[in-house]
Amino acid sequence: MQTSHPAIRLLAGERGTQVFLALLLTVGVAAPIMHLAFPEGSALHLSSYTMTLMGKYMTYALLAIAVDLVWGYCGILSLGHAAFFALGGYAMGMYLMRQIGTRGVYGDPVLPDFMVFLNWQELPWFWHGFDMFWFAALMVIVVPGLLALAFGWLAFRSRVTGVYLSIITQALTYALMLAFFRNDMGFGGNNGLTDFKDILGANINAPGTRVALFVASAVALGLGYLACRYITLSRAGRVVQAIRDAESRTRFIGYRVESYKLWVFAFSAVLAGIAGALYVPQVGIINPSEFQPINSIEIVIWVAVGGRGTLYGAVAGAVLVNYAKTYFTATIPELWLYALGTLFVIVTLFLPKGVVGLADKFTSREPAARAVTA
Amino acid sequence: MTNISCTLFAVPGASPGPLFLARRALGWLALLLVVGMLARPAAAAESTSFEQALGHLATANFKQKERAVGELLDARHANTRAVLNALLEGTLYYRKDDRRVFIAAAQDASLRLLDPLTMSDAGTAEASDYTKITTNNQLRKTLKSALASFDLADPDANVRLAAVNELMRSLDADSVSILRARQSSEKNDAVRTAISTGLAIADLDSADAAVRLAAVEQLEGSLNPEAFNRLSALVTKADDGSYAEPDENVRNAARAALNEIDNWRSFYRTLETLFFGLSLGSVLVLAAIGLAITFGVMGVINMAHGELMMLGAYTTYVIQLLMPQHIGASVLVAIPVAFLVAGGVGVLIERGIMRFLYGRPLETLLATFGVSLVLQQIVRDIFTANNRPVETPAWMAGSLQINEAFSITYNRLYVVLFMLIVFAILQLVLKKTSLGLKVRAVAQNRAMAKSMGVRTEWVDALTFGLGSGIAGVAGVALSQLTNVGPNLGQSYIIDSFMVVVFGGVGNLWGTLIGGMSLGVVNQALEPYAGAVLAKILVLIALILFIQRRPRGLFPQKGRAAEN
Numbered sequence: 012m013q014t015s016h017p018a019i020r021l022l023a024g025e026r027g028t029q030v031f032l033a034l035l036l037t038v039g040v041a042a043p044i045m046h047l048a049f050p051e052g053s054a055l056h057l058s059s060y061t062m063t064l065m066g067k068y069m070t071y072a073l074l075a076i077a078v079d080l081v082w083g084y085c086g087i088l089s090l091g092h093a094a095f096f097a098l099g100g101y102a103m104g105m106y107l108m109r110q111i112g113t114r115g116v117y118g119d120p121v122l123p124d125f126m127v128f129l130n131w132q133e134l135p136w137f138w139h140g141f142d143m144f145w146f147a148a149l150m151v152i153v154v155p156g157l158l159a160l161a162f163g164w165l166a167f168r169s170r171v172t173g174v175y176l177s178i179i180t181q182a183l184t185y186a187l188m189l190a191f192f193r194n195d196m197g198f199g200g201n202n203g204l205t206d207f208k209d210i211l212g213a214n215i216n217a218p219g220t221r222v223a224l225f226v227a228s229a230v231a232l233g234l235g236y237l238a239c240r241y242i243t244l245s246r247a248g249r250v251v252q253a254i255r256d257a258e259s260r261t262r263f264i265g266y267r268v269e270s271y272k273l274w275v276f277a278f279s280a281v282l283a284g285i286a287g288a289l290y291v292p293q294v295g296i297i298n299p300s301e302f303q304p305i306n307s308i309e310i311v312i313w314v315a316v317g318g319r320g321t322l323y324g325a326v327a328g329a330v331l332v333n334y335a336k337t338y339f340t341a342t343i344p345e346l347w348l349y350a351l352g353t354l355f356v357i358v359t360l361f362l363p364k365g366v367v368g369l370a371d372k373f374t375s376r377e378p379a380a381r382a383v384t385a
Numbered sequence: 386m387t388n389i390s391c392t393l394f395a396v397p398g399a400s401p402g403p404l405f406l407a408r409r410a411l412g413w414l415a416l417l418l419v420v421g422m423l424a425r426p427a428a429a430a431e432s433t434s435f436e437q438a439l440g441h442l443a444t445a446n447f448k449q450k451e452r453a454v455g456e457l458l459d460a461r462h463a464n465t466r467a468v469l470n471a472l473l474e475g476t477l478y479y480r481k482d483d484r485r486v487f488i489a490a491a492q493d494a495s496l497r498l499l500d501p502l503t504m505s506d507a508g509t510a511e512a513s514d515y516t517k518i519t520t521n522n523q524l525r526k527t528l529k530s531a532l533a534s535f536d537l538a539d540p541d542a543n544v545r546l547a548a549v550n551e552l553m554r555s556l557d558a559d560s561v562s563i564l565r566a567r568q569s570s571e572k573n574d575a576v577r578t579a580i581s582t583g584l585a586i587a588d589l590d591s592a593d594a595a596v597r598l599a600a601v602e603q604l605e606g607s608l609n610p611e612a613f614n615r616l617s618a619l620v621t622k623a624d625d626g627s628y629a630e631p632d633e634n635v636r637n638a639a640r641a642a643l644n645e646i647d648n649w650r651s652f653y654r655t656l657e658t659l660f661f662g663l664s665l666g667s668v669l670v671l672a673a674i675g676l677a678i679t680f681g682v683m684g685v686i687n688m689a690h691g692e693l694m695m696l697g698a699y700t701t702y703v704i705q706l707l708m709p710q711h712i713g714a715s716v717l718v719a720i721p722v723a724f725l726v727a728g729g730v731g732v733l734i735e736r737g738i739m740r741f742l743y744g745r746p747l748e749t750l751l752a753t754f755g756v757s758l759v760l761q762q763i764v765r766d767i768f769t770a771n772n773r774p775v776e777t778p779a780w781m782a783g784s785l786q787i788n789e790a791f792s793i794t795y796n797r798l799y800v801v802l803f804m805l806i807v808f809a810i811l812q813l814v815l816k817k818t819s820l821g822l823k824v825r826a827v828a829q830n831r832a833m834a835k836s837m838g839v840r841t842e843w844v845d846a847l848t849f850g851l852g853s854g855i856a857g858v859a860g861v862a863l864s865q866l867t868n869v870g871p872n873l874g875q876s877y878i879i880d881s882f883m884v885v886v887f888g889g890v891g892n893l894w895g896t897l898i899g900g901m902s903l904g905v906v907n908q909a910l911e912p913y914a915g916a917v918l919a920k921i922l923v924l925i926a927l928i929l930f931i932q933r934r935p936r937g938l939f940p941q942k943g944r945a946a947e948n
Contacts, residue, residue, distance in 0.1 A: 088747045165932040174686050174746050175935060178882045179928050185879050186924035189917050304879065308688075308754050315751060348762035355755020359748040360741055 021240055027323040027367065028240060032233065038065065039229035043222040059218060062225055063293050064337065068330050069228040070290040073235050075313045075329035076322055077282035080239050082311065083319030084248065085275050086255035088173075091162075091180030092283045093306035094187050095155035097297065099284025101191075102154055104204035104297040105138060106147030107215070111208050124206070125199045135197045144211055151288040152281050159280030160273065167269040167276075172258065181304050188302035203298025210292050221293075228289045232326075235282050239322055242278070251275055312351075315358050318365025327367060435462035439486045439501060442472070443479035447521050454527060466535045468501050473528040478515040489515065530559045537563065542573040549576060553583040553611055561587045582609050589615050594632040601635055605642040606649055608789040616643050653791040658908050664797035666904020667804035670897055671862055672877045673884035674811065675855035677896040680885055682828040682848045684746055685739060688754040690881060691874025692761060693853045696730060697723035697860020698869040699764060702773045713778040716861065723857035730760075731853020735846050743845075757874065765871045772870040781865060796865055803862055807855065808897055814851070815893070824848050883927050889937030899938055903927075 022029065042065060045057040074096050081087040108123045117127040121134055140146040162183060166176055194200035213220045242248045251271050253261045262268045291297045300306075309332075317328020332354070339347040362369060438456035441449060454472075457465050471477040471488040478489045478496065487507060489496040496515055498507035520528065529551065536548035549567075552560040564580050564587075571577045581603060588600035601619075604612045619630040619639045630636050676690045687693075701719040708715050734756055742749045777796065784794040815821035823844045826834040835841050863873065880903075888899025903923060910919035934940070 088750070162928075165929070169932045169935050171931055171935045174680075174684075174750065175886060175931065177686070177747065177750060178886055179931055182879060182883060182924050182928055186921045186928075189921050189924075193917055305875075308751070312751060312755075315748075345762070345766065348758045348765075352755040352758035352762070355758070356738055356752050359745075359752040359755075360738065363748070 020244055021237055027321060028236075031236070031323040031326055035229060035233050035236075039226060039233075043226060046222060047218065059221055062221055066221075066225040066228045066293045067290060068333050069225075069232045070286045070293070071310075071313070071333055072326040072329040073228075073232045073286035073289070074283050074310055075317070075325035076232075076235055076239050077279040077286065078310050079314045079317075079319050079322055079325035080242070080282070081276055081279045082314060083321065083325070084243055084255060085251045085272060086258075087272065087276060088177045088311065089180045089276070089279075090177050090304065090307040090311070091184045092280070092310055093304075094184040094302055095159060095280040095283035096287035096290070096306075096310075097187075097191075097299075097301035098155045098158065099151045099287030100291040100297040100301060101198060101204070101287075102141075102147055102150040102284070103288035103291045104207075105141040105150075105198075106144060107207040107210060107292060108204050109138070109142040110210065111206065114208055115206075123199070123204070125202065126197070129194060138197065148288070151284050155280040155284030155287075156277050159277040163273045163276040167272045170269075181307065184302055184304055184307055188299050188304075191299035191302060199298070201299060203296060203300075204291075205296040205298075207292065207295055215292055215295070224289065224293050228293070231285055231289055235285070236322060236326070238278075239282075242275070243322070247271065309351075312355055312358070314365075316354065316362075316365055318362075318367030321365075321367050324365050324367035328365060331366065435460035435465070436502060439468065440484060442477070442486055442518055443484040443516075445519075447524055450518070450520075451524055451527060454524070454531065458531060464501055464504055466532065467504065469528050469531055469535075471501075472518060472520060473525060473532065475517060475520070477518045479518060480510075481514055481516055486518070487515070526555070529555070530563060533560065534563045537567045542576055545571070545573065545576045546579055549579040549583060553579070553586065553609070556583065556587050579609075582607050582612055586612055586615055589619070594635055597630070597632065597635045598638055601638040601642050604646075605638075606645050608646065608649060608653070608791075610789065613643070613646055616646070650790050653788070656791055658912075659905060660793060660797070662905030662908035663901060664800050664904070665908055666901035667801045668859075668863065668866065669880055669884050669904055670900030671800075671804050671807065671859035672856075673881040673888075673900055674808065674893065674896050675852040675859065676881050677852075677885045677888070677890070677893060678811075678824075678855070679849055679852035681890045681892070682824055683739075683743075683845060685743075685849075686746060686750040686753065687734075687849075687852070688750055688878065689734060689757040689760060689874075690753075690853075690856050691876075691878035692757040692764075693727040693731060693856035693874070694860035694863060694877060695764060695869075695871065695874040696727045696760070697857030698775070698864035698873055699768060699773065699860075700726050700857065701861045701864040702768075702775050702869055705776055712776050713780055715776075716778055716781070716865065719861045719864075720858055723861045724854040725857075727857025727860065728850040728854030731856075732846055732850040734853070735849035739849065740842065740845065761871045761874070768871075770871055772868040775864040775869050777865055800862055800866065807858060808893065811855065812893060820844075820847060883924070885937075886931060887927055887937055889939035892937075892939045895937055895939035 022032070042057055042062060045055050046059065046062050049056040051058075074092065077095075078089065078092050081089050111123065113120050115124040115127075117124055119127050122131060126134070141150070162180075166179065171179065190196055191198050191203075192201050198204070207215050209215060210220060210224075213223070243252070250261065250266050253266075254268050254271060258268060287297075287301075310329075313328040313332045314325045315328065316332055317326065318324030332351075335350065335354075336347065339350055358365065364371070435457065438453050438460050441453035441456060444450060444453075454469065457468060467488065468477065468486075476488055476490060477486060478498075479486045486501060487496075488499040488501055490499075491497075491512065492509070494512050495509045496512050497509050499505070500507045533548045533552045536544050536551075539545055539548070545567075549564065552564060561584065564583050568577065568580045568584065571580060585600040585603035585607075586609075588596050588603075591597050591600070601616065604616060607613075616639045620628065620636050620643065622628060628636060630639065672691075672694060675693070676687065679685055679687050679690070697719075700723040701716065704719040704722060705712060705715045708718070734753065738752050738756065739749055742752060781796045781799055784792045785798065786792045813821075815824060823834070823839050824847075826837070826839055827841050827844050827848075831841055834844075860873075863869075863877070867873065867876075884896060884900045884903060887903065888895030888897070906926075907919050907923050910922055913919075914922060931937075
């Protein structure tokens with residue numbers, strides 16, 4: 012294994028990865044064709060709603076991979092990934108706001124509607140540059156990444172671990188939520204950013220744009236997956252897993268535990284930011300409720316349901332839980348919280364390896380040897 | 386007496402017209418009446434003149450009404466005050482056919498009547514058969530000072546103080562004479578101070594600069610808002626460069642007095658902020674202390690802690706529904722009940738879920754979060770998603786007025802006291818009982834405690850029950866301070882965690898000091914940064930603090946403290 016070509020190592024050896032990539036490829040190709048090539052009413056036609064929904068799930072899946080990378084492989088239970096997701100989303104939202112131009116309710120060529128409404132005279136400094144896509148795209152990566160670097164540097168250096176780390180990441184998210192709810196922060200207050208028109212010159216609601224966003228999400232998910240898998244298979248990835256299993260021992264052997272944790276954490280935050288940036292144009296709104304502490308915990312439960320420390324498990328969990336959520340909230344909304352709550356309990360009590368672990372148990376001839384510990 | 390008339394005529398700009406004299410006469414009447422009322426009870430003869438005077442009120446002529454008020458005062462009847470008060474409040478009516486006067490409360494189209502002679506119920510009647518006895522500004526003013534002089538003779542010092550404050554609001558010759566008459570006989574310090582403040586404010590209008598100077602000096606350090614306003618007016622420069630106060634010395638004295646007042650005011654403002662901070666901190670400590678126990682002893686994160694508080698708050702609501710006649714006692718009853726309800730749910734959570742997850746703290750966090758979602762939804766299904774109204778008992782309403790610039794609301798005061806009691810009881814339980822000993826032993830070294838024969842499973846269940854019960858008790862306190870709704874727990878959970886982490890896990894004193902200092906810092910920042918930004922700043926400060934001291938203010942010491 013060690014000597015084979017990296018690309019082969021990425022793809023070979025794990026059935027879950029192969030199944031996932033094959034599925035992603037199929038869906039990524041088939042869904043746009045079914046949406047565009049078949050007329051409405053045809054049995055093979057995929058509605059724009061379903062298409063957007065699937066695109067949304069893919070961004071969630073990317074977010075779940077990001078959490079799985081830090082939690083499943085590095086043992087850092089981050090309750091702050093919703094914040095990185097939302098920050099990426101806001102960066103994209105700001106670009107989309109600037110694209111509205113004179114088509115806003117107040118018709119101001121520069122200022123977004125909410126600023127005109129608040130009687131602001133000029134654009135705040137942090138809104139400059141967001142009229143250019145490349146800058147916004149850069150910010151999608153830089154803002155969550157820098158925040159994670161700064162936060163992680165402070166936290167890991169002073170060896171804040173375990174539940175303490177979980178709690179302060181949650182406090183970070185909470186503080187950001189409170190901040191973004193403020194009108195004078197300049198991010199639209201509790202209404203957030205919405206009513207988008209164009210992305211890269213194309214109408215954001217046009218079928219073609221929807222398909223493009225869907226494909227972009229699929230590509231991002233695939234690349235993000237491969238990147239994470241590459242990291243986990245690399246030498247550094249082995250160290251990261253060693254840190255998860257025995258942090259002190261790894262440190263005494265001579266590895267700089269803090270640096271490994273920091274870079275994994277920052278990379279994961281960047282992935283979350285990208286997921287957020289792809290999420291916003293598809294759902295058409297970003298507001299401070301994305302920062303809610305419960306969102307971060309929900310992401311963790313996706314990963315737990317799917318089976319952490321496997322990456323493809325995270326994807327499966329994200330899709331399953333969100334499909335259940337869509338289904339429940341549409342048909343029997345009052346049952347959703349019961350279902351979600353029970354899911355939390357059942358998964359932690361009875362399915363420590365998630366549905367993927369369950370599937371392994373039934374299909375694999377040899378007993379699952381992968382050790383997953385908290 | 387001569388002194389009074391001197392002052393009366395010394396009021397600048399008050400030319401003694403006929404109206405003025407009439408009002409002054411009424412003031413005298415009121416004075417006489419006060420003396421008379423105190424001296425002897427109403428006799429039969431007075432009853433007749435009271436009835437006649439009442440009859441004179443049934444007119445549209447204001448002059449005649451004013452005379453009738455004078456006659457009423459003369460009559461020195463026990464019900465005079467009630468009648469005058471009714472007249473002032475517009476609840477005095479007369480029957481159209483026989484011009485008999487009644488005190489009446491309007492109920493839809495009918496009136497509920499009260500006979501002013503006997504103060505007994507006189508049945509209900511059609512509103513159209515009665516005419517309200519109206520008042521004008523002049524009459525209302527007369528009535529107010531007459532009522533104030535009644536109240537100044539009241540045996541209750543609080544009533545007298547309120548009367549003085551009422552008079553101070555509209556100081557004129559009458560009220561000044563009433564106040565001055567009372568000054569010498571007043572025994573209560575607070576009332577006497579209020580009277581001299583009022584008189585000093587009146588003296589600011591004196592034509593004699595020396596009198597004004599003395600008045601300004603008298604007002605130095607007074608916290609009365611009226612005194613502050615009047616003094617500021619003295620030293621405010623008008624557009625033409627002149628001052629309302631012509632005398633330079635008086636102006637300087639006024640500036641010094643204002644300075645002094647400002648100092649006192651900011652002192653009391655600081656005190657108030659401190660007290661608000663301590664009460665906010667008490668809420669935080671109450672919310673966090675149960676968490677500190679479960680987290681500290683069992684190393685377990687209980688995300689459902691906030692929902693256990695919510696259960697406590699809803700328990701209070703249910704208890705109030707069960708005993709609507711005894712709202713005052715309901716809160717006291719709710720405390721043990723909430724402890725049992727939340728503690729019981731806590732034991733269920735521990736036995737049903739947590740005990741399978743020991744050694745896996747992160748998964749406990751997820752499982753208890755699931756429990757919190759279910760609890761929220763259960764409450765939403767039973768009580769709807771709307772906030773439930775929890776009544777505040779009478780003994781918790783109102784505030785303790787320390788002086789004009791500083792008052793303490795009782796509910797905040799009781800929260801501080803309640804927190805201290807809960808804290809003391811918990812300390813006793815942990816330090817002096819056998820259970821407490823076992824709890825501490827398990828917290829320090831579980832394996833060792835187990836090998837010494839401590840039934841750790843049993844201790845775990847009881848500890849978790851205790852922590853949860855305290856959460857329920859905290860919920861009772863919260864029900865008196867915030868809205869009781871399904872989201873009550875969520876809004877406190879993060880704060881509670883921060884308090885525990887800040888104070889240091891497994892240390893109740895750390896929780897106490899951590900909670901109190903967070904409360905005070907939050908409250909102190911609020912005027913400068915606003916409530917939300919203050920909270921954000923505190924959170925950021927905490928995040929940074931944890932970097933410096935990852936184990937909190939008072940870290941657990943010893944070998945067991947490492948992870």
